[in-house]
Amino acid sequence: MTRKGERRKGLWRVLALLVVLALALAGKAWSDTMGDPQxxxxxxxHKGLPGGSSPVRIALLSDIHVAGPDMPPERLVRIVAQVNALEPDLVLIAGDLVSDKMLATRVYPAEEIVAPLAGLKARLGVIAVPGNHDHWFDMPGLAAELDKHGIILLANSARVAGPLVIGGLDDDFTRRADLRQTLDAMAPLRGARVLLSHSPDPFPDVPNSVPLVLAGHTHCGQIAYPWGGAPATMSDYGDRYACGRVDEHGKALVVGAGLGTSLAPVRLFTPPEIWLIEVRPASR
Structure with a gap:
């Protein structure tokens, strides 16, 4: 074989390898975007729970982002069934029910976005906070639908849920969060303190009297590197609070990767997540 033929053969091998890699990457992206949540x-x-009391199982959902093509209401119905199979005591939704991404193939009205969430079953109820996309879309309409289906919306306010006091921050990304107002709303209520926030960024300012903070917003980057980390997290703290559980200064933060997508309808190396958090007393 001539040198020219060898070079041509080598080029075809490289191109074939690139095609295989591209197909593998596309398959991974499809799985991470459309697969069942992990x-x-x-x-x-939680030292605020009385010794001997039963643990409380919290299912944390975030960034549902109902919109076509990747999160139609029909898919959310299936995810709700998956959550119910976990038998949580309490479901907390950390904002962004809707996606208004430019590449959306369909945008649904508020009633269709919220309706599947009516199927959530938890003995202590379902509580949500607003996200930035909710405010940009139609927060009053979403709030009305949540109320119609018995889902509590907290925005710089608080609610007792069994042995827990849930403080719910309004959205920090759109500068609506008021931590002091939320803490004041929690103050007269009796129970172990938990804070629900769309963004994880308020975490450093939360006092140790509220030792557990649950959030979303970052999508764990949505499109991440296979070795960890992501080009962008939509957090002022970069990767510090971008994903998973962080224990810091006597407090814990859990940041979910979310369920749907924003900007582009693609996830890569960041599969959708449901967090199941067992909050238990120091002694049983």
Whole structure:
């Protein structure tokens, strides 16, 4: 074979390898975008719970982003069934029910976005906070639909849920969060303190009297590197609070990767997540 023929053969091998890699990457992206959410588990010992009391199982959902093509209401119905199979005591939704991404193939009205969430079953109820996309879309309409289906919306306010006091921040990304107002709303209520926020960024300012913070917003980057980390996290703290559980200064933060997508309808190396958090007393 001539040198020219060898070079041509080598070029075809490189092109074939690139095609295989591209197909593998596309398959991974499809799986990460459209696959069933992974269930991640963690335990948190809460000193605010009386000794001997039963643990509370919290299902944390975030960034549902109902919109076509990747998160139609029909898919959310299936995810709700998956959550119910976990038998949580309480479901907390950390904002962004809707996606208004430019590449959306369909944008749904508020009633169709919220309706599947009516199927969530938890003995202590379902509580949500607003996200930035909710405010940009139609927060009053979404709030009305949540109320119609018995889902509590907290925005710089608080609510008792069994042995827990849930403080719910309004969205920090759109500068609506008021931590002091939320803490003041929690103050007269009796129970172990938990804070629900769309963004993880308020975490450093949360006092140790509220030792557990649950959030979303970052999508764990949505499109991440296979070795960890991501080009962007939509957090002022970069990768510090971008994904998973962080224990810092006597407090714990859990940041979910979310369920849907924003900007582009693609996830890569960041599969959708449901977090199941068992909050238990120091002694049983």
């Amino acid at each position: 269930v991640r588990h963690t335990e948190f010992v």
